[in-house]
Ligand SMILES: [Fe+2]
């Protein structure tokens with residue numbers, strides 16, 4: 001098959017755009033969230049599981065990148081957003097979930113209380129935490145966890161990015177080595193797969209019985 005005349009330049013353009021975008025994201029994350037990224041809290045967050053097969057740290061970075069990408073897309077539509085507040089808010093949104101087994105007595109309490117805990121952590125990392133960042137953290141669980149609805153474009157962006165990323169976490173898992181997360185993840189994955197297999201077998205037995 002003949003290669004269309006535009007294919008090479010199209011591929012080059014896509015590659016260059018991706019590289020530009022990656023550099024831009026990195027620049028914004030380091031500029032507005034450098035101190036948070038280098039904090040001990042952030043480092044620890046790569047050692048706690050989150051959304052079955054990921055870690056709090058990886059989830060956090062994924063939410064931040066997705067949120068920033070949404071901001072870039074909105075800018076193209078002439079809808080300005082507060083990128084510094086989005087970076088700070090999304091980087092801190094789940095840091096209060098660290099040590100969840102000791103902090104919260106059940107899942108419901110964890111889901112309701114961790115945003116407030118995250119605001120407290122954010123205040124220690126960013127002494128002049130903006131109102132927008134605080135609102136992003138406090139309302140990111142919406143519509144779950146009894147959270148108030150987002151009151152700004154920025155908190156809506158992070159709340160949506162959080163849900164999208166939660167699904168992505170389950171499929172992508174963790175790349176963290178030496179924390180035991182991957183092993184735990186593997187066991188959890190096998191457990192779920194076996195359960196699914198059991199259910200399929202039960203269902204097919206039932207179908208066989210009623211169709212005999
Ligand atoms: Fe959360």
Ligand SMILES: [Fe+2]
Nearest residue numbers: 063093094162
């Ligand atoms: Fe989250």
